[in-house]
Amino acid sequence: VDVVIDRIKLGESSAGRLQEALEQAWGMTQGTAAIVVEGTERRNVRRGLVCPSCARGFDPPRPGLFSYQSPVGACEQCRGFGRVIGIDFQKVFPDPSKSLAKGAIRPWSGKSSTWERRTLKKFCARLDIDMTQPWGELTKEQQQAVIRGDGTWSGGKYPGILKWFQYLESKAYKMHVRVMLSRYRAYDPCPACQGKRLNPTALSYCVGDLDLAGWHALELEEARDRLTTWKASHAQGELVRKELVSRLGFLCDVGLGYLTLDRQARTLSGGEAQRVSLTAALGASLSGALIVLDEPTVGLHPSDVAPLVACMRSLADHDNAVIVVEHDPLVIGATDRVLELGPGAGAEGGRLLFDGTPEALRARHDLPTGRALAEGRAAVAPMRREMRGKLRVTGARANNLRDVSVEIPLGIVCGLSGPSGSGKSTLAEDILYRGLARAFGVADVDPAGDHDSIDGADQLA
Known part of the structure; x- marks a missing residue:
């Protein structure tokens, strides 16, 4: 049943009346209305964010929706981790050359698994699976039969390895069970979000034809270039765009443009992590701060030192005091002032030996650092050995x-x-x-x- 709320002649002055009619219709129909323009098709209009084609509704955007650390935006299956816990069968069967009779199933190789091995033997005899054949030589069907079994414990049947692990999960309140389960854990990509960590509603919003997961998959340099050319629709969005371009620019300037935004911090090399930390200080526009860096070139290739030095100089140019504990001659030579302590380590050290410019230190051949700066690094004669494979x-x-x-x-x-x-x-x-x-x-x-x-x-x- 359709109820006519109003008839309106379109014009500049009709916008307010049209909005009033829609509000009245939505109030009567739980947010659903229809507009019929003479000579055109009927168009359904719903309150809120609704797809006009399929009538699917969407939650209004809010900060929590775009964070996988919030229950509002996280994938419901993996809870925002992007991975789900499963069984690593390479750990369950670590040696494919072993047979089932010789302990191919690692968690069942102990004295406490007598019942499992006896039930497995009966199961293999029933399905004509050779327990003396190496696990890696069994057919895929035979391997899956051992893994999945009868799928039940009733009637003394063989439950299968999967069912056995599921049973142990129910006993995970016991410490020794948790320890045992941890040895065979696998972390697989979430089948619901494909590792994107966000729920479908969060992924429905796009900026510049990419959803949030699409932006995360971009390399930093490409993300900066896309944002540089993207046009924001309002002033607030333009402020955010400029800030993002600035932060990404700092990372690209120190040679990290090849990293992707979704790269996990634990997979970064030492040099990459050092430069990310420095650009965080740059991006925060710190001024009047004391910044202490303890051997920032550890793990860095010589070609990466120059961008690091440029980053430190930029911090100093913003009226910060930068103190660097360092052995690298390139960094020492780029400083404004050098303090040398020594002359040795432990009880032999602790005294101030030099205070001045790098040029003055280079002339002090009586100091170890001065000699190293003046003479360069001595080459070590290689040891010759015979290759054996x-x-x-x-x-x-x-x-x-x-x-x-x-x-x-x-x-x-x-x-x-x-x-x-x-x-x-x-x-x-x-x-x-x-x-x-x-x-x-x-x-x-x-x-x-x-x-x-x-x-x-x-x-x-």
């Missing part, structure tokens, strides 16, 4: 690595060099160490970074 990493793609394949010689000292953030730690620790640890059956190690293969591990056994 090699490891080959193929298709490394974690963090900053871009499908890298590399051969690492064994039996010699092999160095990984490159600018900060180029992927050295990712290659050495996240891929090589974790990949080899998994190959040797070490259970309490996080999954290796994304890569195709690691060949040559047998040479380390």
